[in-house]
Amino acid sequence: MNAKKQLTEGLITNNPVLVQQIGLCATMAISTTLFNGIGMGLSVLIILTCCNVVISAIRKIIPEQVRLAIFVVVIAGFVTIVDLLLQAFIPALSSALGVFIPLIVVNCIIIGRAEAFSSKESVFLSFRDGVFQGLGYTCVLVIMCLVRELLGSGTIGGGLLNGANSFITLDGTGAGFRIIPEGFGAGALVLPFGGFLTLGILMAVMQYALRKSNEKKARKEKEVKE
Amino acid sequence: MKKTVDFIKPAAILLVVAAVVALVLGGVNMLTEDTIARNNQEKVESAMQAVLPAASYEQLEAPEGIDALYEAAGGGWVVQVTKSGSQGNVTMMVGVDTDLKCTGISITASSETAGLGAIASQQSTAGEAFRSQFVGLASPVAVTKDGGQINALTGATITSRAVSSGVTAALDACANLG
Amino acid sequence: MFASIVTISLAAILTNNFIFSQFLGICPFLGVSNKMSTATGMSVAVIFVMTMASAICWVINEFLLIPFGVAGFMQTVAYILVIAVLVQFVEMFLKKAIPALYSAMGIFLPLITTNCAVLGVVLLNTQNNYNFLESVIDGFTGGVGFTVAIVLFASVRERLQFADYPKAFEGFAICLVTAALFALAFMGFSGMKIPV
Numbered sequence: 001m002n003a004k005k006q007l008t009e010g011l012i013t014n015n016p017v018l019v020q021q022i023g024l025c026a027t028m029a030i031s032t033t034l035f036n037g038i039g040m041g042l043s044v045l046i047i048l049t050c051c052n053v054v055i056s057a058i059r060k061i062i063p064e065q066v067r068l069a070i071f072v073v074v075i076a077g078f079v080t081i082v083d084l085l086l087q088a089f090i091p092a093l094s095s096a097l098g099v100f101i102p103l104i105v106v107n108c109i110i111i112g113r114a115e116a117f118s119s120k121e122s123v124f125l126s127f128r129d130g131v132f133q134g135l136g137y138t139c140v141l142v143i144m145c146l147v148r149e150l151l152g153s154g155t156i157g158g159g160l161l162n163g164a165n166s167f168i169t170l171d172g173t174g175a176g177f178r179i180i181p182e183g184f185g186a187g188a189l190v191l192p193f194g195g196f197l198t199l200g201i202l203m204a205v206m207q208y209a210l211r212k213s214n215e216k217k218a219r220k221e222k223e224v225k226e
Numbered sequence: 227m228k229k230t231v232d233f234i235k236p237a238a239i240l241l242v243v244a245a246v247v248a249l250v251l252g253g254v255n256m257l258t259e260d261t262i263a264r265n266n267q268e269k270v271e272s273a274m275q276a277v278l279p280a281a282s283y284e285q286l287e288a289p290e291g292i293d294a295l296y297e298a299a300g301g302g303w304v305v306q307v308t309k310s311g312s313q314g315n316v317t318m319m320v321g322v323d324t325d326l327k328c329t330g331i332s333i334t335a336s337s338e339t340a341g342l343g344a345i346a347s348q349q350s351t352a353g354e355a356f357r358s359q360f361v362g363l364a365s366p367v368a369v370t371k372d373g374g375q376i377n378a379l380t381g382a383t384i385t386s387r388a389v390s391s392g393v394t395a396a397l398d399a400c401a402n403l404g
Numbered sequence: 405m406f407a408s409i410v411t412i413s414l415a416a417i418l419t420n421n422f423i424f425s426q427f428l429g430i431c432p433f434l435g436v437s438n439k440m441s442t443a444t445g446m447s448v449a450v451i452f453v454m455t456m457a458s459a460i461c462w463v464i465n466e467f468l469l470i471p472f473g474v475a476g477f478m479q480t481v482a483y484i485l486v487i488a489v490l491v492q493f494v495e496m497f498l499k500k501a502i503p504a505l506y507s508a509m510g511i512f513l514p515l516i517t518t519n520c521a522v523l524g525v526v527l528l529n530t531q532n533n534y535n536f537l538e539s540v541i542d543g544f545t546g547g548v549g550f551t552v553a554i555v556l557f558a559s560v561r562e563r564l565q566f567a568d569y570p571k572a573f574e575g576f577a578i579c580l581v582t583a584a585l586f587a588l589a590f591m592g593f594s595g596m597k598i599p600v
Contacts, residue, residue: 021576022431025520029427058243063236068517069488070243076481077247081254084477088261091269095335099527102480106520108431182352192425192587200573200580208572247481248474255477310411315532384594 003128010132017140017199018206022108026100027141028195032152034176035159037145038138039093043086043101045134047078048110052118052130054078059119071114076105096159109137140202147198152189154180269334270319274304277330278321292399293317302329303403305396311336311388316346318389320360320396328360328367328393336385346385356386365397409541412534416545422521423553424583424590429521433554434579436512443558444551446512451547453494453516454525457487458543461526462536483526491517521550557586 014020017027023044030036054074055062062070083101086094094101104110113133118126149158155176188194274283280298288295294306302323308315316336321329333347345352359376360367367390368374369383378386422428429450436446461483469475469482495513498506516522525546529539560582569578 021434024434025427025430028430061239063239066236066240069240069485072484072488072517073240073244073247073481076484077251080251080477080480083480084251084254084258084262088258088265091262091265099524099531102527103428103520103524105480105484106518106523108518111518188588191591192427193584193591195427196580196584196587200577200584203575203577203580204570204572207574207577211572244481244485248478251477251481252474255474259476 006125006128007132007135010129010134010136011139012136013210015136015140015206016109016112016133017137018203019210020109020112021203022112023137024199026103026107027137027144028192028199030097030100031141031144031148031195031198032190033096033149033158034142034145034156034161035093036096037141038160039086039090040097040100041134041138041141043082043097044104044107044109044137045131047075047082047104048113048134048137049127049130050078051075051110052113052126053123055114056118056121056123056126062119067119068111068115071111071119072105075110075114079104092159109133143202144195144198147202148189148194149176150179152185152187152194154178154182154185270306273319273332273334274298274321276332277319278302278304278323286403289399289402291395295399303400305399306334307392307396307399309388309392309395311385316385316388316392318392320393322397322400326364326397326401328363328397331357331360331389331393333357333389345379346389352379360389360393363393365394365401367391367393367397408538412538412542413545413548416542417549417552418590418593421549421553421590421593422524422546423550424587425594426524428524429519429550432512432515432519433550433557434576434583435515437554437558437561437579440555440558440562442512443554446515447547447551447554449512449516450519450521450550451544453487453491453513454522454543454547454550455540456490456494456543457483457522457526458529458539459536460486460490462529462534462539465530466536479530480523480527484523487522487526488517521546553586557583560586 010016012019016023026040026044030040051071051074055071058070079102082104083094086097086101113129117129121129146156150156155178158176161176186194189198271283274280274296278298280300280302282299283296283304284299286295286297286303292305292307296304296306298304298321302321305320305322306317307320308317310316317334319332319334321331323329336347346356347353356377356379363375366374367376369376369378369386369390371378371383372387374390376386376390380386416422420426423430423433432446432450436442464482464486465475465479469478491513495506498513525543526539529542534542557579561579564578564582567578573581
């Protein structure tokens with residue numbers, strides 16, 4: 001299994017959110033500003049990578065009967081570590097994401113990768129899988145945030161970027177760059193409604209693209225045969 | 227006999243894993259505990275400085291209906307009060323001067339709808355404009371829809387009403403101090 | 405006391421519905437809502453586990469985590485273990501005691517461990533400093549809210565198969581768009597509360 005294949009799987013063909021369709025809750029809930037999206041994406045990436053490595057390292061001694069319980073304990077441990085570190089060093093992110101940080105424990109992406117991948121594969125492959133799947137998750141979150149924030153409140157990079165003084169702020173106060181004048185955004189997009197709608201459309205776009213590329217591949221194979 | 231052994235080994239491994247996790251977490255907690263406590267303290271203090279600047283604050287016993295009450299060194303009070311908004315609780319700091327007028331408000335915790343009620347706590351022009359309406363008002367404070375002075379953020383006025391009732395509660399609590 | 409209970413129930417079922425406004429429990433919501441019968445089976449299991457988990461986690465937090473001073477960092481680990489064990493226990497109990505009910509909701513039970521509505525409700529209970537009764541009520545009505553959402557949605561989804569939508573929207577995509585419309589409708593409940 002080469003790195004390039006794993007990367008395309010994580011980002012596109014086996015993307016956790018758009019193709020495996022797991023970990024949807026947080027994706028919709030927190031994707032209202034870029035700050036939240038990148039923060040959540042990176043948190044999941046770090047937790048997923050750590051869990052993958054640890055579970056893969058101890059995969060030989062995990063008894064079959066209690067494997068889910070062990071996965072859950074390891075995951076909960078890493079989630080709590082990240083939670084405490086965020087509270088200490090990026091408190092604004094911790095209060096913006098709120099209960100969705102501890103809820104990473106039950107994010108199906110992590111337990112799903114543990115069950116499907118890292119409990120069977122070597123440490124190195126699991127590490128790579130964690131990074132690439134995490135990247136795939138982060139990409140979807142960032143796209144969701146960009147769409148919802150731009151159309152909903154008319155800005156780009158809310159909470160993270162600051163047009164006025166320092167370029168990047170980590171205290172969540174950055175107002176972002178205003179693209180659409182205040183009051184003209186479609187406010188409904190930052191509401192729960194917008195979360196469902198944006199993800200639904202994103203999924204449809206992905207299915208359309210994947211089908212097109214599969215058809216193209218099939219056609220090419222047919223031509224080669226003929 | 228064999229069955230008990232089958233049962234004990236997985237349980238023991240689970241226990242070991244859980245113990246290791248608990249140990250690691252205890253360690254991380256020790257390292258971050260002080261920073262977290264300091265962050266929370268700083269957050270409260272900067273909110274108090276924003277609503278009623280003073281050299282120091284002394285905590286008094288909080289009367290019923292409010293969370294915490296501080297007396298500012300230069301006269302006046304800072305009141306922390308929580309009211310329920312559209313999505314959950316809205317916690318705010320309210321500064322009150324000796325004439326029992328509001329000197330400013332700062333929303334320290336809320337989970338209001340992004341883009342609507344959440345504007346109340348944002349560092350934006352709209353947020354500042356909303357909060358500055360409360361400065362100089364005496365009890366009772368209400369939104370225009372209820373015959374008061376506050377222009378609400380949205381048509382539904384849920385967050386604005388919560389903030390108004392919080393400010394009213396804070397002003398009344400200080401009035402009752404005598 | 406009565407007012408707070410009514411407020412919590414109202415929030416959990418309508419204004420702050422776990423699915424349509426808090427985004428908790430979306431995976432099982434989309435996963436099992438394709439048929440009315442599976443949707444109701446899942447709902448019963450979720451109500452049961454959410455109520456039990458709320459009660460047990462409150463007791464554990466109050467009498468175990470807080471006295472030992474580890475509530476800050478062991479909460480998530482302890483809660484998820486309680487839920488996992490609880491689900492396992494309920495499964496074993498039902499299998500032996502009420503086989504009929506087990507065969508009706510058995511397959512949904514393991515899924516509940518990773519239902520974020522369950523962990524979500526216990527974490528929110530702690531965050532909001534609910535007492536024992538309030539926690540149990542929140543857990544139970546949260547489950548009822550989940551049921552309302554999933555049953556409504558299943559009845560729409562059964563008709564969705566006769567709808568003529570673009571092929572790219574097949575599967576979860578059209579469901580999410582439908583759920584978006586539900587979320588918009590549930591917005592209408594926001595702000596509803598009992599004047600105290």
